[in-house]
Amino acid sequence: MTGEGLKRALVERARALGFDTVRVTRPDAMPLAPERLAAWLAQGFQGSMDWMADTADRRADPRILWPQVQSVILLGLNYGPTTDPLAALALKDRASISVYARNRDYHDVIKGKLKEAAGLLAVRGGSDVKVFVDTAPVMEKPLAEASGLGWQGKHTVVVSREFGNWLFLGAIFTTADLPVDEPETDHCGSCRRCLDVCPTNAFPAPYQLDARRCISYLTIEHKGHIAEEFRAPIGNRIFGCDDCLAVCPWNKFAQAGREARLMQREDLAAVPLSELARLDDADFRIRFAGTPIKRAGRDRFLRNVLIAIGNSGDPALAADAVAHLDDSSPLVRAMAVWASARLLTPGEITALRDARQARETDDDVLREWSRISPSHAARESAP
Known part of the structure; x- marks a missing residue:
């Protein structure tokens, strides 16, 4: 099967499995990643996430992670909310839980689907494959931008013209030589809503995130005591923070009337x-x-x-x-x-x-x- 035919079959299979978008890029498509990652780590913005520095070389170059990789496939699954995710912030006696956490753990949901999609490459193309869902040193966001799936907004999250800010990402590395898609360009313009809405001023500059000040990091990744300066700004956000995602104007262009493939558990809304x-x-x-x-x-x-x-x-x-x-x-x-x-x-x-x-x-x-x-x-x- 030709690379073009294999890609068409893969896209068809991935969509049947529930993925909303599929794009392909090369492993060398993010040449600025090593420099940018090194600068971010040098400022200590990773906080206590020591694994970011420990795996920096593999994270910055997929070919170090797996030298045989020829193509990188980025897949996105829409988890967009059907109601305003910030509405619970006004209910001070109730909990605000990030939209992504009101589903089954996305690692479990996506990994099984990725394995099924990757199996097609192995069976029809005789290709070796590896699948990743935020559990290995893979920089999914710059790869997603290089593949045309979306672009990294000023809040560093991937923004899609079709799905706004609400995409779970997964990646398939393969030895198959597949046709690549055109990269996406930045469409943020002069907008800075995501930066200005942050309760803890976690963005020292556009396109830079200081995780040590991020409510998602503090309430999810940080294992110790939360510094007093952040407690009041956290408000009633008990697990994650959707503020910078929810205010993005591109969310209104997420396919009108289309429901997310993953529906949020109602019992986790405003508990x-x-x-x-x-x-x-x-x-x-x-x-x-x-x-x-x-x-x-x-x-x-x-x-x-x-x-x-x-x-x-x-x-x-x-x-x-x-x-x-x-x-x-x-x-x-x-x-x-x-x-x-x-x-x-x-x-x-x-x-x-x-x-x-x-x-x-x-x-x-x-x-x-x-x-x-x-x-x-x-x-x-x-x-």
Whole structure:
């Protein structure tokens, strides 16, 4: 089978499997990637994601990852929301969960489909294949731009003229020599909505992301305590952040009336914070089975929920924060202290401090208690 025929068959198979867009590029189609990645890492923008630096050479050049690769196929699956993903931000007593996390874990969904699509190349073309879904050092976004699937916007996320900001990406590396598609050009123009909407100023410049300030990084990847300067801006975002994606004007051009192939779970939209705060480890695992949220673990998740409770301004939620002051996890206890101080009266939080501070053994939790004084509590509790 010719390369052209093999590509046509692949596209047909991929669409039958549910992929909405398929493009092909060469492994050497992103010559600026090594320089840009090195500059990003040199500034420490990766935060605690040490694997970014550890795999920089393979990440910047697919041929180092797999020397035999001849063609790189980028596939996109539409997960666009059917309702405004930012609507939950106004509901302070409820949780805002990123759209992508309200589905089955996309790694599981896409990898099986990629393997089926790649199998066609092996059977009909006799080609070797490898599939990747954000689990190996592959720079899917610049490859997607090189393939014409979309372009990297000023917020560094891939934007598609057909699907806006809502595409899960997967990649197939193959030894097959397939016809390539034309690269996409940047269509952001002078727009900077995605940069200006960021609550934590995570974009030091257009096309640059400082992950250390990004709410998605802080609530998902970051394993430790979240710095105080970011807690109030996080609001009620307990897992991820859709702000920069949702405000992009290109979303309105996402195929009108076409529903996403992956529909969001309704039970994960605007969930009451009090309900989430009361999950023990077993309940957490059951509630979020099959979703990306489960991978964060109960302690990190409760850390995020307590920050949201502290930002709610609702004294009725104070009891849920106080209930975690004796939690087994210091990560949870520390944020229970912070949230309690935001919601209780000065007298109430001072009494709790006096009762618990002497028996606390964790330095980070003690540090949270030490910040509390009657004047601090009154200031933090103010609307």
